[in-house]
Structures are given as structure tokens and as C-alpha cells.
Amino acid sequence: xxxxxxxxxxxxxxxxxxxxxxxxxxxxxxxxxxxxxxxxxxxxxxxxxxxxxxxxxxxxxxxxxxxxxxxxxxxxxxxxxxxxxxxxxxxxxxxxxxxxxxxxxxxxxxxxxxxxxxxxxxxxxxxxxxxxxxxxxxxxxxxxxxxxxxxxxxxxxxxxxxxxxxxxxxxxxxxxxxxxxxxxxxxxxxxxxxxxxxxxxxxxxxxxxxxxxxxxxxxxxxxxxxxxxxxxxxxxxxxxxxxxxxxxxxxxxxxxxxxxxxxxxxxxxxxxxxxxxxxxxxxxxxxxxxxxxxxxxxxxxxxxxxxxxxxxxxxxxxxxxxxxxxxxxxxxxxxxxxxxxxxxxxxxxxxxxxxxxxxxxxxxxxxxx
Amino acid sequence: xxxxxxxxxxxxxxxxxxxxxxxxxxxxxxxxxxxxxxxxxxxxxxxxxxxxxxxxxxxxxxxxxxxxxxxxxxxxxxxxxxxxxxxxxxxxxxxxxxxxxxxxxxxxxxxxxxxxxxxxxxxxxxxxxxxxxxxxxxxxxxxxxxxxxxxxxxxxxxxxxxxxxxxxxxxxxxxxxxxxxxxxxxxxxxxxxxxxxxxxxxxxxxxxxxxxxxxxxxxxxxxxxxxxxxxxxxxxxxxxxxxxxxxxxxxxxxxxxxxxxxxxxxxxxxxxxxxxxxxxxxxxxxxxxxxxxxxxxxxxxxxxxxxxxxxxxxxxxxxxxxxxxxxxxxxxxxxxxxxxxxxxxxxxxxxxxxxxxxxxxxxxxxxxx
Numbered sequence: 001x002x003x004x005x006x007x008x009x010x011x012x013x014x015x016x017x018x019x020x021x022x023x024x025x026x027x028x029x030x031x032x033x034x035x036x037x038x039x040x041x042x043x044x045x046x047x048x049x050x051x052x053x054x055x056x057x058x059x060x061x062x063x064x065x066x067x068x069x070x071x072x073x074x075x076x077x078x079x080x081x082x083x084x085x086x087x088x089x090x091x092x093x094x095x096x097x098x099x100x101x102x103x104x105x106x107x108x109x110x111x112x113x114x115x116x117x118x119x120x121x122x123x124x125x126x127x128x129x130x131x132x133x134x135x136x137x138x139x140x141x142x143x144x145x146x147x148x149x150x151x152x153x154x155x156x157x158x159x160x161x162x163x164x165x166x167x168x169x170x171x172x173x174x175x176x177x178x179x180x181x182x183x184x185x186x187x188x189x190x191x192x193x194x195x196x197x198x199x200x201x202x203x204x205x206x207x208x209x210x211x212x213x214x215x216x217x218x219x220x221x222x223x224x225x226x227x228x229x230x231x232x233x234x235x236x237x238x239x240x241x242x243x244x245x246x247x248x249x250x251x252x253x254x255x256x257x258x259x260x261x262x263x264x265x266x267x268x269x270x271x272x273x274x275x276x277x278x279x280x281x282x283x284x285x286x287x288x289x290x291x292x293x294x295x296x297x298x299x300x301x302x303x304x305x306x307x308x309x310x311x312x313x314x315x316x317x318x319x320x321x322x323x324x325x326x327x328x329x330x331x332x333x334x335x336x337x338x339x340x341x342x343x344x345x346x347x348x349x350x351x352x353x354x355x356x357x358x359x360x361x362x363x364x365x366x367x368x369x
Numbered sequence: 370x371x372x373x374x375x376x377x378x379x380x381x382x383x384x385x386x387x388x389x390x391x392x393x394x395x396x397x398x399x400x401x402x403x404x405x406x407x408x409x410x411x412x413x414x415x416x417x418x419x420x421x422x423x424x425x426x427x428x429x430x431x432x433x434x435x436x437x438x439x440x441x442x443x444x445x446x447x448x449x450x451x452x453x454x455x456x457x458x459x460x461x462x463x464x465x466x467x468x469x470x471x472x473x474x475x476x477x478x479x480x481x482x483x484x485x486x487x488x489x490x491x492x493x494x495x496x497x498x499x500x501x502x503x504x505x506x507x508x509x510x511x512x513x514x515x516x517x518x519x520x521x522x523x524x525x526x527x528x529x530x531x532x533x534x535x536x537x538x539x540x541x542x543x544x545x546x547x548x549x550x551x552x553x554x555x556x557x558x559x560x561x562x563x564x565x566x567x568x569x570x571x572x573x574x575x576x577x578x579x580x581x582x583x584x585x586x587x588x589x590x591x592x593x594x595x596x597x598x599x600x601x602x603x604x605x606x607x608x609x610x611x612x613x614x615x616x617x618x619x620x621x622x623x624x625x626x627x628x629x630x631x632x633x634x635x636x637x638x639x640x641x642x643x644x645x646x647x648x649x650x651x652x653x654x655x656x657x658x659x660x661x662x663x664x665x666x667x668x669x670x671x672x673x674x675x676x677x678x679x680x681x682x683x684x685x686x687x688x689x690x691x692x693x694x695x696x697x698x699x700x701x702x703x704x705x706x707x708x709x710x711x712x713x714x715x716x717x718x719x720x721x722x723x724x725x726x727x728x729x730x731x732x733x734x735x736x737x738x
Contacts, residue, residue: 017386017389017390020386020408020409021386021692021693021694021695022682022693022694022695023408023695023696023697025408039389039392039394040389040409276689276690276712285686288682289683290682290683290686291683291686291687293686293689293690293692294689294690296714298667298668298712299667313391313657313659314658314659314660317654317659317660317662318660320645320662320663321645321662321663322662323390323662324390324391325390325391326390326391326392327392328392343645343667345665
């Protein structure tokens with residue numbers, strides 16, 4: 001079978017690497033001729049809204065997926081007329097607009113931070129008055145890695161932020177003084193079968209994911225059950241097929257859902273070595289209508305992103321249990337160019353290995369900090 | 370970096386899949402345009418002794434390895450003048466001739482079954498008289514998967530076997546009434562660093578590997594130490610770089626070494642899911658001069674070869690913890706076209722899963738049995 005993928009970044013690349021084991025072929029559509037997935041499949045270079053390229057992708061593919069959630073919904077719907085597109089284009093549509101997304105969660109009874117759509121200066125002032133400060137002003141669409149958002153502490157901040165980004169549709173969100181950022185990765189098959197990986201605790205810096213720890217100290221069975229219930233509602237409502245990531249804020253054992261990504265997700269990279277079945281393999285299985293694999297955790301694992309600069313391979317690999325994933329992208333300030341997953345027999349051993357690895361990998365962050 | 374590989378079968382394919390994680394490129398030389406590694410790297414179609422193709426491979430590669438031990442030694446040596454070839458061509462030379470190989474083991478003090486070189490009918494008669502019956506008559510060169518060998522029970526058998534295969538150089542080996550067939554997988558880096566995986570118990574049928582169980586019930590620390598000592602001597606003597614597999618007969622806690630394969634090996638496929646570092650990743654690390662990874666076992670694992678016919682993917686994957694590897698080769702009687710590794714939290718759970726999987730996978734053997 002041939003799987004078509006909108007987007008040819010590292011997510012598509014790792015998807016193809018998982019699919020190769022089952023002898024699947026991959027074709028990618030990406031506007032960049034340097035898209036890193038070109039090394040593991042066929043790359044068509046073209047715009048995501050070019051109907052000729054989309055038709056060609058559909059012709060070559062038995063099923064189509066996407067690895068980038070800012071693909072135009074119209075393109076996904078266009079493709080869906082020609083070939084199955086998973087996850088369903090509706091998931092893309094919901095996730096692309098923060099207001100639509102939060103209204104969707106609210107309708108399903110899933111708690112989110114308080115929010116207000118903002119399209120004029122007056123609406124911003126009203127929203128600030130209603131939600132209080134601090135609050136976070138974000139673009140409704142096309143934000144990623146902390147881009148297009150700022151925290152407002154004062155009315156002056158609000159005014160300046162409006163001047164800076166007020167030209168596009170915005171959302172104001174009550175600032176959640178959360179204790180932890182977590183994410184729940186889930187997957188649903190064509191038969192409706194669902195699986196959930198253990199909750200992951202995530203650490204961001206400058207808006208970019210830096211570390212993920214599945215089933216960390218903050219994990220409780222109650223939190224897991226709560227997160228799974230939320231994810232299950234979303235999967236069901238969207239008649240979802242594939243991997244879904246939902247980002248959460250956690251405080252006092254309560255969960256507020258922040259946003260979702262209808263695709264494989266950076267906070268699930270640990271699953272390659274750390275779970276019986278990786279998010280990539282289960283996404284492929286879902287696309288092909290195959291039974292989903294177990295999501296149990298294998299030993300103890302942690303994941304560190306490599307951002308901006310690649311450490312010496314030998315320094316990373318000298319740590320027993322460390323696995324270096326190199327994306328084959330040119331290094332650039334703030335760019336994710338790889339990740340390291342470390343696996344250990346005990347929690348204590350994992351902590352020690354992470355302590356060794358963090359300075360080796362974080363050196364790659366030096367340029368940014 | 371680009372890694373050149375002589376041979377483009379499933380071993381080369383899985384080598385490339387492991388190397389992709391470190392963003393390595395692969396070029397393969399194989400006489401067949403259908404060589405399955407073509408899906409994960411660039412394939413040059415050409416004979417292994419075609420100097421033009423070999424030169425081209427050397428030009429394109431930073432280092433060269435092989436995944437097939439019947440590559441001509443002269444080709445490996447030719448390449449070695451142009452680029453590093455690992456494992457060293459001498460390892461290839463030793464492993465290609467059963468007499469040279471057993472003399473090599475003997476010189477290192479490594480016990481093997483008694484043997485005699487046989488090149489005339491008179492020599493065969495003398496060898497039978499000396500070693501006794503039953504004994505195994507094999508071609509000295511180019512045997513694999515039980516091809517080119519037969520067990521002799523009577524003098525008549527010997528005479529018939531001579532008529533059948535006496536046209537090439539032969540070896541007669543004393544028949545070892547072993548209790549177990551095992552193999553030890555090891556790896557040595559460019560700095561001399563070595564690692565050993567746990568001993569694997571192997572079950573053959575019709576001369577073809579059917580199942581591998583690492584650290585099975587028959588495993589003891591003493592056997593492991595003995596096997597590692599033998600492997601270490603071979604690695605050291607050959608100034609070896611890369612993965613080496615050694616097949617052993619075990620009886621009463623004693624080991625007789627049968628043969629070696631200077632490459633990644635079918636009995637090491639379980640390491641992809643079942644070891645901290647797979648044989649493929651460690652072979653790549655060795656080629657690149659990187660630190661070797663831990664060879665510890667992850668949970669409990671077993672490996673079943675898929676031979677002749679592919680089971681329904683869904684049947685295999687419905688077993689939690691089962692991982693199906695499809696080689697992308699055309700199915701044919703007696704041909705290895707994939708394997709299944711199953712991983713489980715406990716030994717009991719593994720046994721149960723294997724019991725479920727064996728009939729699913731073995732159906733693929735039906736045509737042969």
C-alpha cells in the first residue's frame with residue numbers, strides 16, 4: 001500500500017520509518033524541496049492548495065494523512081472526495097481555530113481555560129475586564145511553538161499586544177497558573193477501537209517543547225482516567241481515525257484542556273523506544289485498518305528535544321540507553337532538529353541518565369537562551 | 370555519511386532502517402534489480418565481482434559493509450583499498466570455507482565438532498572411518514539454510530552423498546547429538562569496545578531458522594560466559610568491527626562452535642524490539658566509530674520467521690506485543706519473507722503469546738512441511 005502524507009517534516013519521516021517495517025510506501029507533498037521526509041519516501045514539491053498536486057497525491061495513495069495541522073481544510077476535503085483522508089478533515093478544521101476548538105471542547109463538556117474571541121480593540125478591553133489579568137492573547141489560527149502569542153499582565157500590555165498582532169483574529173485566554181503541562185496521546189482505529197498512552201509531563205521553554213516524561217511523578221490513575229475520558233469524547237465525536245494529541249494544564253488534580261493536534265505529536269516521540277507500540281506505528285495501523293498495538297510503557301523513559309544545534313553523536317550515545325534521532329534538517333536557531341530518548345530499567349537510573357544527558361543536549365539550546 | 374552495503378536483502382534493508390534514525394544514507398550493490406533494500410536506499414544492480422560497480426560503490430560510500438557472506442573476498446579486498454570495509458575481509462575469508470573456519474576456531478582453542486576435509490572418495494571413506502557415523506557431509510563453501518549438506522547414517526549413505534555432491538570440496542563433520550542450538554551475537558567497535566547479547570536458543574526446521582528465543586530456559590550464566598569468551602577471542606583475533614554471529618551446539622553445559630557469520634544475523638532479529646540496542650543499530654554505530662549501545666534484554670521476547678507465505682497482517686497484529694516485519698519480497702516456498710517478534714512483560718505471558726502466534730505464522734510453513 002502507499003500512504004500519502006501532507007507535509008514532509010520529521011513527523012512524516014518518522015511515520016514512514018514506522019511504516020517501512022510493514023513494507024508500506026510513502027509519498028509526501030510539501031512546498032519545500034528540502035523536506036526531510038524525502039529520504040524515506042517520494043517527495044512531491046508543491047503547495048498544499050495546488051489541486052494538481054493534490055490530485056496526483058490522491059492518485060498515488062491508497063489512503064492519505066497529514067503530519068502538519070495547518071494544511072488547508074479545503075485541501076483535506078478535496079482529497080477526501082478522492083481517497084480516504086485520516087484523521088477526518090473535520091478534526092483539522094476544529095484544531096485550526098482556537099475559538100472553534102475551545103467551543104468544541106466546551107460543547108463536549110471538556111473543561112478549558114476561560115476564553116473570549118477578540119476581533120476589535122473594544123472586544124479585547126471587554127475580554128480583559130471579564131477574564132482578568134494575567135491572560136494570554138493568541139492568534140486564533142496558525143500558531144505553533146509559542147509563536148503568535150503573548151502574556152498580558154497589565155492593561156498597557158494589552159494595548160501594546162493589540163498594536164503588535166491585532167491585525168488578525170485573536171483569542172484571549174484566562175491565564176491558568178497550572179502546576180504541570182501534560183499531554184494525552186490516543187489513537188482510534190477504523191473499527192472504533194481506541195488506545196491511550198500514559199499521560200506525559202511536558203516542559204516547554206520559550207514556547208517550544210523541551211522535555212517529555214511519560215508517567216512522571218505527577219502521574220496518578222485518576223488523572224489518567226480523566227484525560228482518557230476527555231480524549232475518548234473527542235475521538236468519538238469526530239469519528240476519528242489515527243493518533244490524536246491533546247495538551248492539558250493540570251492543577252490540584254484537575255485538568256483544563258488547552259488544545260489538540262490531530263496528528264502524531266512531539267510529546268509522543270518517546271513511544272518509539274518507550275512503548276510497546278509507537279505513536280507512528282499505531283497511526284499507520286489505524287490508517288491501514290489494522291488492529292491497534294498495545295500502548296503500555298516499556299521500562300522508564302524520557303525524551304529531550306534537540307533544538308538549534310546538534311550535539312556530538314558520540315556524546316549522546318555514550319550514555320547507555322540513549323537513542324539519538326537525527327532529523328536531517330539544517331540546524332537553525334530554535335529549530336527542532338532531533339530528539340533523544342533514554343530508556344532505563346528503574347526510575348532512579350532514568351533520572352541519573354537524564355541528568356547526564358541534559359547538559360549534553362541543552363548545549364544545543366545555548367544559542368537561544 | 371553514506372554506508373555502502375554489498376547485498377540488498379532483508380538484512381541490508383533492516384540495517385538501513387536502523388541507520389535512518391541517525392540520518393545515514395545507504396547504497397546497496399546487488400545482482401538483483403528486485404533486491405528489497407531498494408526501498409530504503411539506492412540500489413546499484415551489478416555483480417559482486419564487477420570492478421566498475423565496486424569502484425562506484427566505494428566512491429559513493431564513506432564506509433562499506435556486507436550483509437551476505439558469500440560476497441567474493443577479492444571484492445571485499447578490492448574495496449578495502451579504496452574505503453574502510455567492516456567487518457574486515459579476513460572475517461569473510463574465514464567464514465566462507467568450513468574447513469578454514471574450523472581450523473581457525475581450533476587454533477584459537479575454541480572447541481568444534483571433529484571434522485575432516487574431503488576431496489576424494491578415498492578421503493571420505495577415511496574420514497568416515499575416523500569420525501564414525503552418523504556424520505554430516507557438507508560443501509566447504511556457499512552453503513546456507515541447510516543447502517549443500519546431508520547427514521550420513523551408513524556407508525551406503527556416504528557413497529550416495531559422494532555421488533550427489535562429490536564434485537566440489539567437502540567437509541565431513543562428526544554429528545553432534547546436541548540438546549540445543551544456540552547463537553551468540555556480539556559486536557566490536559573501532560576502538561575495540563565489545564558487547565554481547567544474551568545467548569539465543571534457535572529452532573531450525575529443514576535447515577531453516579524457524580524460531581529464536583533469547584535467554585530461554587536453557588540459558589545459564591556459565592553458558593553465557595563461555596560463549597562470550599569464544600566470541601571475544603574471534604573478535605580480537607580478526608580485529609573485528611561490526612556484528613558477529615556465532616552458531617553453537619550445546620550439550621551438558623558444554624559448547625561446540627559450529628560456524629560464524631560475519632554480519633547481522635537472523636537469530637538477532639529479536640533485538641529490534643527486544644534489546645536496548647538492536648544488532649542493526651550497533652552494527653551501524655560500529656561502522657561509524659560511535660560508542661556501542663547496551664545489549665540488555667527488554668522484557669521477554671521471542672522471534673518467529675515467516676517462511677514461504679505471509680499470514681494476514683491483522684491476525685498477527687491482533688496479538689498484543691506482536692511486531693510484524695514484512696521484507697517486501699515475493700513469497701516463495703522456503704523463502705524468508707518476514708518475521709514476527711513478540712514482547713511480553715513476563716515469561717508466562719510470552720509463552721502464551723507465542724502459543725497463539727505459532728499456528729498463525731506456521732500456516733505460512735504449510736507448503737513446505
